[in-house]
Amino acid sequence: MTDVSPAQAAPAQPPAGDPFLTMAGTSRMQLSVVESHPVTPNMQRLLLTAPELGDFSYLPGQDMMLLVAGDGDRPVRRRYTIRALDPGRQLLTLDIVRHADGPGERWVRAAAPGVTVQGVGPRGKISPATDTDWHLFIGDESSLAAIFSMAESLPPQASATVILEVPTPADEQQLKAQTSVQLSWLHRDGSPAGEPDALVSAASAVPIPDGRPHAYVLGEARVVSAVREVLQARGLEPGQVSPKAYWGRGKANASRGEPDKDS
Ligand SMILES: Cc1cc2nc3c(=O)[nH]c(=O)nc-3n(C[C@H](O)[C@H](O)[C@H](O)COP(=O)(O)OP(=O)(O)OC[C@H]3O[C@@H](n4cnc5c(N)ncnc54)[C@H](O)[C@@H]3O)c2cc1C
Numbered sequence: 490m491t492d493v494s495p496a497q498a499a500p501a502q503p504p505a506g507d508p509f510l511t512m513a514g515t516s517r518m519q520l521s522v523v524e525s526h527p528v529t530p531n532m533q534r535l536l537l538t539a540p541e542l543g544d545f546s547y548l549p550g551q552d553m554m555l556l557v558a559g560d561g562d563r564p565v566r567r568r569y570t571i572r573a574l575d576p577g578r579q580l581l582t583l584d585i586v587r588h589a590d591g592p593g594e595r596w597v598r599a600a601a602p603g604v605t606v607q608g609v610g611p612r613g614k615i616s617p618a619t620d621t622d623w624h625l626f627i628g629d630e631s632s633l634a635a636i637f638s639m640a641e642s643l644p645p646q647a648s649a650t651v652i653l654e655v656p657t658p659a660d661e662q663q664l665k666a667q668t669s670v671q672l673s674w675l676h677r678d679g680s681p682a683g684e685p686d687a688l689v690s691a692a693s694a695v696p697i698p699d700g701r702p703h704a705y706v707l708g709e710a711r712v713v714s715a716v717r718e719v720l721q722a723r724g725l726e727p728g729q730v731s732p733k734a735y736w737g738r739g740k741a742n743a744s745r746g747e748p749d750k751d752s
Pocket of ligand 1: 631
């Protein structure tokens with residue numbers, strides 16, 4: 490008898506009536522893995538294809554929601570930011586953090602060429618703000634795809650600072666921005682992900698230039714909340730901070746693909 494893992498079997502399907510089937514402004518598609526390789530020690534790069542990608546469009550920072558096998562009978566959604574899109578070759582790139590376990594992690598582990606998955610996108614409301622003199626991007630490695638995608642989309646005259654926490658120096662990637670970006674890497678060097686101290690200190694110390702700032706704070710839920718508080722205490726208005734909790738330390742994301750509010 491052949492052993493068939495869930496990822497090799499038919500892709501997880503949404504139940505009839507699931508809002509996954511009918512999200513406004515999105516396309517639903519069956520994506521096939523073309524390639525999967527580590528881009529840095531803790532980050533897997535997946536290239537996926539689907540015919541619908543030929544006329545797909547998205548804003549920098551937006552994501553795809555994938556439907557992956559959950560622990561029980563029902564599939565769960567997991568969200569990953571679009572790192573790149575090549576409509577001509579119908580290729581989508583996702584950069585996904587490797588971590589201990591979870592439905593998304595298990596799907597990534599099994600995602601060999603030919604594996605298929607249901608996807609819906611584009612999702613997400615955070616993209617580079619207009620009418621802004623300075624962009625501040627702060628996050629952990631789960632937000633690297635979003636932060637790089639947004640920073641690389643800024644026009645040459647824009648001004649931006651990026652502060653990214655990653656596990657080790659080998660997890661840094663090269664930013665290819667059109668504008669000059671102040672880029673700082675923070676290394677955990679063995680400390681667990683999702684501790685606020687390093688990003689909170691960096692947010693407390695970053696020089697805020699005159700003019701209209703906009704901050705994007707992405708990553709672990711409690712870290713995002715602590716960094717947002719620091720920036721607001723430093724004078725940014727609520728409308729000048731775009732926070733988004735991507736995951737919650739010690740707690741699986743809800744089946745809709747985001748941390749529960751109490752995370
Ligand atoms: C809009 C949006 C965009 C996102 N874009 C990306 C992206 O481009 N790349 C990316 O890697 N992630 C991204 N994420 C985060 C990703 O969806 C979460 O990390 C998700 O929890 C992974 O699902 P899972 O099934 O592997 O783990 P879950 O079942 O959610 O969690 C299982 C366990 O793993 C832990 N865990 C989850 N994520 C991490 C992590 N990053 N580091 C350490 N421990 C973790 C949890 O604390 C929990 O204990 C995004 C999230 C959102 C909401």
